[in-house]
Amino acid sequence: NVRGNAVLLGQQFVGEVLHKGCVAVDATAGNGYDTLYLANLVGISGKVYAFDVQQAALDVTARRLTQFGLDKNVQLIHDGHEKMDMYINTPVDAFIFNLGYLPGGDHDIITRSQTTTRALQIALELLKPGGRISLVVYTGHCGAGEESRAVEEMAAGLNPLVFGVLKVAFINKSVAAPFLIFIERVKKENESLAP
Numbered sequence: 001n002v003r004g005n006a007v008l009l010g011q012q013f014v015g016e017v018l019h020k021g022c023v024a025v026d027a028t029a030g031n032g033y034d035t036l037y038l039a040n041l042v043g044i045s046g047k048v049y050a051f052d053v054q055q056a057a058l059d060v061t062a063r064r065l066t067q068f069g070l071d072k073n074v075q076l077i078h079d080g081h082e083k084m085d086m087y088i089n090t091p092v093d094a095f096i097f098n099l100g101y102l103p104g105g106d107h108d109i110i111t112r113s114q115t116t117t118r119a120l121q122i123a124l125e126l127l128k129p130g131g132r133i134s135l136v137v138y139t140g141h142c143g144a145g146e147e148s149r150a151v152e153e154m155a156a157g158l159n160p161l162v163f164g165v166l167k168v169a170f171i172n173k174s175v176a177a178p179f180l181i182f183i184e185r186v187k188k189e190n191e192s193l194a195p
């Protein structure tokens, strides 16, 4: 909701383009809430790829999916999202990136500017026309400043003929509140990715 849940806003943005049979990616599985959301929307005829560098996060995600009977169409991948192109060779309808650290886990294991921007580059290449990417970007923890600036700069540089890009920020909250970057690829085929 607009009162302040960045995660829900991100889910809503990508959820609008997802239906049964779609392909979706959770670039940061964490506690599995986004993976569950995506798996529910794409159904058993669809497919979700979920990445995390922490096995503990994937274990929590796996349990959550099993609990709701949604584990069949989800591939959990214990690797960095910067290597997504080694695992996905099909066009993708939507990506969720929920950056930062695992709530309740080790706060030193964080997403980082170099790997996040590499992963975003791959996501932009895999994204179908009409497809969407949501990034929830945190700014408060150590290392977050560099990452948030890099992500915003990259998103701001995307060719406006190919991508619609929005920044959504809570302007009546602390400057350390998360913000969102929403990206939608235009529906026409065959555009160049160069700005």
Ligand code: SAM
Pocket: 026, 027, 028, 029, 030, 031, 032, 033, 034, 035, 051, 052, 053, 054, 057, 079, 080, 081, 082, 098, 099, 100, 101, 102, 103, 109, 110, 111, 112, 115
């Ligand atoms: N989407 C999750 C949910 O619904 O609970 C929350 C994600 S949490 C904020 C961020 C996650 O990113 C952590 O679990 C962390 O281990 C993971 N992470 C850090 N670096 C990563 C990388 N290079 N590739 C994939 N995941 C990474």
